[in-house]
Amino acid sequence: MAGKLRVEVVTAERLVYQVDDADMVLAPGAEGTLGILPRHAPLVSLLSMGEMRVKRGREEDSLTIFGGFLEVANNVVRVLADVAERAEEIDLARAEDARQRALARLRERRADIDRRRAEMALRRSTVRLAVARKRRARPAPGGPPLPEAQP
Amino acid sequence: MPQAVTPREIRRRIRSIKNTAQITRAMEMVAASKMRRAQQAVLAARPYAERIRAMLGDLAAMSSPQEEVRAFPLLQRRPIRRIQLILVTSDRGLAGSLNTNVIRRAVDFMTHERPELLENFDIVAVGRKGREFLVRYGWPMVAEFTRITDRPSIEAVRPLAELATQDFTTRRVDAVFVVYTHFINTLKQEPRVLQLLPIEPPEGTGAISDYIFEPDPVTVLEALLPRFIEMQLYRVLLEASASEHSARMVAMRNATQNALDLVAELTLTYNKARQAQITREVSEIAAGANALGALQ
Numbered sequence: 001m002a003g004k005l006r007v008e009v010v011t012a013e014r015l016v017y018q019v020d021d022a023d024m025v026l027a028p029g030a031e032g033t034l035g036i037l038p039r040h041a042p043l044v045s046l047l048s049m050g051e052m053r054v055k056r057g058r059e060e061d062s063l064t065i066f067g068g069f070l071e072v073a074n075n076v077v078r079v080l081a082d083v084a085e086r087a088e089e090i091d092l093a094r095a096e097d098a099r100q101r102a103l104a105r106l107r108e109r110r111a112d113i114d115r116r117r118a119e120m121a122l123r124r125s126t127v128r129l130a131v132a133r134k135r136r137a138r139p140a141p142g143g144p145p146l147p148e149a150q151p
Numbered sequence: 152m153p154q155a156v157t158p159r160e161i162r163r164r165i166r167s168i169k170n171t172a173q174i175t176r177a178m179e180m181v182a183a184s185k186m187r188r189a190q191q192a193v194l195a196a197r198p199y200a201e202r203i204r205a206m207l208g209d210l211a212a213m214s215s216p217q218e219e220v221r222a223f224p225l226l227q228r229r230p231i232r233r234i235q236l237i238l239v240t241s242d243r244g245l246a247g248s249l250n251t252n253v254i255r256r257a258v259d260f261m262t263h264e265r266p267e268l269l270e271n272f273d274i275v276a277v278g279r280k281g282r283e284f285l286v287r288y289g290w291p292m293v294a295e296f297t298r299i300t301d302r303p304s305i306e307a308v309r310p311l312a313e314l315a316t317q318d319f320t321t322r323r324v325d326a327v328f329v330v331y332t333h334f335i336n337t338l339k340q341e342p343r344v345l346q347l348l349p350i351e352p353p354e355g356t357g358a359i360s361d362y363i364f365e366p367d368p369v370t371v372l373e374a375l376l377p378r379f380i381e382m383q384l385y386r387v388l389l390e391a392s393a394s395e396h397s398a399r400m401v402a403m404r405n406a407t408q409n410a411l412d413l414v415a416e417l418t419l420t421y422n423k424a425r426q427a428q429i430t431r432e433v434s435e436i437a438a439g440a441n442a443l444g445a446l447q
Contacts, residue, residue: 010199012305012385013192031366044206045365046374069375071202073362080202082378 003038007054009063009079016084017054017063024055025077027070034070036077043072047081049123051131062087064131066124083124090132099125158428161421165414172410178245179403186337186396188302193334193389200382204353207379210372212355224320225376228349233271235293235315235324236261237347239331239387240281241300241395247402249332249340249395250280256342257330273324275314277388300395303388305381312381319348331387332394338401340394347383350376 007025009017025036028050036043047068054061068081102122105114211226238257240250261269273293276282278300285292294314299307315327327348332340364371 008198010202012196012199012382014195015198029365034365042359042362043365044359044362044371046371068378069206069371071206073359078202080199080378 004075005036005038006076007079008076009052009065009081009084011068011081011084016081017061017086019054019056019061022054022056022077026051026053026055027077027079028052028065029070036072038075040072040075042074043070045070047079049127051127051134052079052084062131062135064090064127066127085128087131087135090128090135092129092132092136095125095128095132099129156420156424158421158424161417161424165417165421168410168413168417172407172414175403175406175410179400179407182396182400182403185302186393186400189389189393189396190334192303193386193393196382196386196389200386203375203379203382205356206359207350207372207375208353208355209357209359210355210368210375211352213357213360213368223373223376225316225348225350225380226352229325231268231325233273233324234265234268235273235275235318235327237275237277237311237315237327237329237331237384238281238285239300239329239391240276240278240284241391242279242297243301243399244280245402246395246399249398250278250284252340253330253332253342254281254284256344260328260330260344273318275311277311278391300388300392303385303392305385308381308385308388312377312384315347315384316377316380329384329387331391332398334390334393334397337397340398345383345387347380350379 004020005022005025006020007017007022008015023038025034027034027036027045028048030046030048033050034045047065047070049066050064052063052065054063063084063086065079065081066083068079068084071078071080098121102118102125105118106122236257238254240253244250257274261272265272272291274285274290276285276292276295277297279297282292282295282297284290296307296311299311318324319327326346329345329347331343331345333343334340
């Protein structure tokens with residue numbers, strides 16, 4: 001399909017996401033957000049953690065990505081993520097629990113491996129919560145269409 | 152046929168064997184569904200594995216001069232003075248000769264292929280059956296991981312990968328091997344040895360030589376190597392898991408069949424015994440009647 005991007009997000013365990021009609025991809029690159037449009041030059045980049053957004057016409061899909069690689073070639077964007085999930089897969093209550101647990105552990109001020117782990121857990125749950133909340137604020141796909149914004 | 156067995160005892164045995172057959176059949180079905188899941192997991196892991204492998208091959212081939220590539224600790228080949236062996240077995244038995252075979256392969260590897268290192272190796276047990284063996288025979292076990300192989304996940308693999316990587320980079324060992332059961336098909340599994348470290352980069356295709364790298368090829372390669380190890384270990388565990396469940400499925404199917412054969416045989420014996428008893432009773436009655444007749 002000319003002028004469209006094929007997007008695949010895979011982890012070692014599964015195919016997380018796949019579309020072939022994307023107009024733009026925004027991903028958390030290691031050195032800032034990467035914006036990828038069709039006919040992008042071949043690229044391999046490291047990913048940090050954060051939200052990945054895929055724009056398709058008036059729709060936008062959102063995913064959380066925690067580390068990995070992004071590869072672009074021939075209008076295919078392939079993400080090899082350490083951990084990834086679609087926004088609608090995020091369990092808000094569980095993420096909130098994880099965040100509280102991580103905060104509590106950090107308050108204990110123990111300087112060992114647990115602390116590093118708690119910091120990672122805190123960052124992960126914060127990203128998850130942000131992505132999931134943003135999604136709740138938007139109408140779910142398949143809901144009533146919004147009136148087109150006039151320029 | 153022993154004379155002492157009464158029909159009632161035979162009936163009781165038949166009932167007990169039928170119960171056993173029911174249990175083995177249930178275990179066969181559980182194993183079959185777990186096997187399907189493990190096979191699906193192998194398929195689901197393939198896209199990631201293929202891309203990681205291809206990228207690693209291309210990066211190692213193209214990127215920097217060979218010397219620079221060799222400077223990566225995980226690619227470093229050095230004289231082997233001590234090795235680590237990761238032995239992948241199942242947590243549970245009743246899987247036919249699965250664990251015996253993989254353990255024998257490990258013993259074989261050490262005694263025949265690396266006899267010079269018999270005093271100089273560490274062994275890591277994955278799975279309870281392997282652990283039990285190593286403890287019983289006093290092998291130099293340095294770590295154990297259980298409850299991974301039934302249903303492997305990438306998170307469960309990470310500590311294992313970390314241990315191997317750390318022991319290798321701190322030069323405690325100069326190579327890491329994994330002994331596991333490779334899944335060929337439902338009826339055939341084969342113990343294999345895989346070299347995990349140092350990493351032997353796959354052949355490059357040169358497909359990504361004109362790519363842009365962010366931040367740069369060396370950093371990307373550096374980030375790729377640990378992922379490659381995790382991915383390989385994950386694949387090994389999935390193979391072992393598929394092997395375990397299919398071996399158990401076949402073992403349980405045989406057990407069910409044997410039980411049913413035994414039931415058929417015992418049913419025949421039971422009928423004969425019952426008939427013998429009836430015959431005996433009839434002849435006793437007849438004898439009694441005759442005796443009565445003789446008295447009159």
